[in-house]
Amino acid sequence: MSMEKLKAAATKMLLQAYAPYSHFPVGAALLTSEGKIYSGCNIENASYGLTNCAERTAMFTAIAAGERHFAALLIINSRPKIITPCGACRQVLSEFCPPQMPIYLTTNQTEQLVSTTVADMLPGAFAAEDLHDD
Ligand SMILES: O=c1ccn([C@H]2C[C@H](O)[C@@H](CO)O2)c(=O)[nH]1
Numbered sequence: 001m002s003m004e005k006l007k008a009a010a011t012k013m014l015l016q017a018y019a020p021y022s023h024f025p026v027g028a029a030l031l032t033s034e035g036k037i038y039s040g041c042n043i044e045n046a047s048y049g050l051t052n053c054a055e056r057t058a059m060f061t062a063i064a065a066g067e068r069h070f071a072a073l074l075i076i077n078s079r080p081k082i083i084t085p086c087g088a089c090r091q092v093l094s095e096f097c098p099p100q101m102p103i104y105l106t107t108n109q110t111e112q113l114v115s116t117t118v119a120d121m122l123p124g125a126f127a128a129e130d131l132h133d134d
């Protein structure tokens with residue numbers, strides 16, 4: 001099942017996370033429409049605001065590899081409580097993913113898995129068509 005493969009790929013990323021400031025590792029795994037998986041971790045910076053979240057790392061890695069069509073995203077953290085993507089990531093995801101694309105949220109402390117969608121995460125997203133009058 002692709003969900004389990006996504007979880008395994010995202011879980012590996014918890015070990016790659018660079019989170020010396022927050023001590024809050026996050027992993028993400030992005031499934032393309034053709035079944036490939038791109039994963040990412042959070043990458044913090046001494047200038048805290050420059051931090052790149054795990055889901056944006058996964059997305060930008062996939063885009064840089066030439067991918068444009070996505071089917072699912074899974075985000076995992078290593079604390080007991082499930083987290084949701086920050087506002088910046090919601091906007092980035094809405095640029096590239098279909099509105100109804102599933103986003104799975106989980107942690108490596110529980111079997112609990114929450115399922116949401118790109119549109120549910122950011123209703124009324126600013127989008128490319130908003131740049132034009134017609
Ligand atoms: O969905 C999220 C939420 C937070 N973080 C990271 C950013 C920062 O490194 C740490 C604490 O905010 O968690 C992610 O990577 N993804």
Ligand SMILES: [Zn+2]
Nearest residue numbers: 053085086089
């Ligand atoms: Zn984010």
